[in-house]
Amino acid sequence: MSERSNEAGTVGKALNVLDQVAAFDRPVKFSELLESSEYPKATLYRLLKTLLQQGMIAHDDSSGAYTLGVRLVRLAHQAWRTSSLAPVARPYIDALSLEIGETVHLAQLDHAQVLYVDKRNAAVPIEMYSQAGKVGPVYCTGVGKAMLAWSPVPEQTRIIEQQSYHRFTDNTLTSRKALRSELEIICSRGHAFDNEEHEPGIICVALPILSQSGQVLGGLSVTSTTARHTLESLAQLVPHMKTAVGRIAEDAESWRFPEQIRERA
Amino acid sequence: MSERSNEAGTVGKALNVLDQVAAFDRPVKFSELLESSEYPKATLYRLLKTLLQQGMIAHDDSSGAYTLGVRLVRLAHQAWRTSSLAPVARPYIDALSLEIGETVHLAQLDHAQVLYVDKRNAAVPIEMYSQAGKVGPVYCTGVGKAMLAWSPVPEQTRIIEQQSYHRFTDNTLTSRKALRSELEIICSRGHAFDNEEHEPGIICVALPILSQSGQVLGGLSVTSTTARHTLESLAQLVPHMKTAVGRIAEDAESWRFPEQIRERA
DNA sequence: CTAGGAAGTTTCAAATAGTGAAACTTGGTT
């Protein structure tokens, strides 16, 4: 996909390879990896061997293909529990999705991408892990723009630089300049829209989840279709969302401290 | 927890540190990690810095605490999709849990542990990622024993060696010998029970999911309480489970090949 | 059946990146 060669250290390289295996999204053979790899054969081979030994990837001997290992699933379970907003936000987004009957997304920023960490869909109740963990672009999603709008300037600048500005629809913002002025509007308005910028017919309204100190913790959005809603009618949901966002932020902050006590039981 | 110092290479060390951060299950400070770490201060510090730079962990500047990073959530999404049985098994365990109205677990072996990759609970519909990713002991769970019973001898031996044999209840098997004879019974009977060996009042029946070549792909269990079931009444569910297990195995095997075609579109 | 070739694995001297004791910096406490 993109050039990311300025990664130093063996650990960085190993994790790059891990990402590469993940990117294929299916069992992948050594030669396929080699083709798309920036590393020479022997290096790639040894990195794979190390990851294998560590249980981060698995190798099917009969087909000779590599897949991600189950150790990752375990680690990620912890990651999701301890470092994502999802566990804290769960009751509030449950309530919100019941109340308004539309799809609710909870997202966080990961580098320059939107990472969806939870989702509620009023129509199709169970569809969770399938969605949690997905990534999307920042510049043409409601949550992405909402989180970006309230990010500190240095990070905001970095992220604006790193977007691809691929045109998905007629409404997609396709330049840094367009995105920057959109962000200003979002800030003064207090919430972000996705006006069919990513997929035709899909619109959404989004709010950032901010800590008391103003730090961006994540984003919350309600998604619908142009058949059922207009931006204006979505905007009417903002007060409900504000409540949820406030409570999530509150809970998230009172979360970290209580357990510091039991240093050594 | 256990001694695992024979890990060579920087990547191994970095991943150890990652595990260590994960093990705390809460934001953890440098000094806490140092205390429980086998590495000297500077080394630990640099490893953390590397992981931080890689997005595998995150660092909260105000509290100075480390947590697992969101990059892991992304990776895990892929791991779960491509290398776990969960996506394949989903429809079958949905059906099974509806049909029998009890909690269904899907698990795989990770090193010497049981890794739960999916769960259906008839009473409480949505509770998924919360359970997927959890680990449990092999020697005193139904799925654990079922998978172990059909594992190839070298691996079986290795895993039997590595169990802790901690006594959770009066019925827990607390020796290699007891476990070995239990495994024989399981093999000849065709399914495994958990007779309150892990938690009092909790019983379960479990089957291994085997490929055509006899390889253990995973395990499936139905869990209940002594209030609602006996081992005998649980055993009556085995035919239903056999059907599900057979279909899961079938689907899992016809899964890997179709997509090999599009090498370079 | 065997020559040719592609895919995967190992070797080894050179080069690089990792190590950790100790010194230093920072921020908070008596």
Place this chain on the structure above:
DNA sequence: AACCAAGTTTCACTATTTGAAACTTCCTAG
């Protein structure tokens, strides 16, 4: 103001990593 603890950096020393090339399999076509 002096002290202390937590976190960060330095630097000479070492061990690991590197990658071209050689080697081993194992498959395929003649």
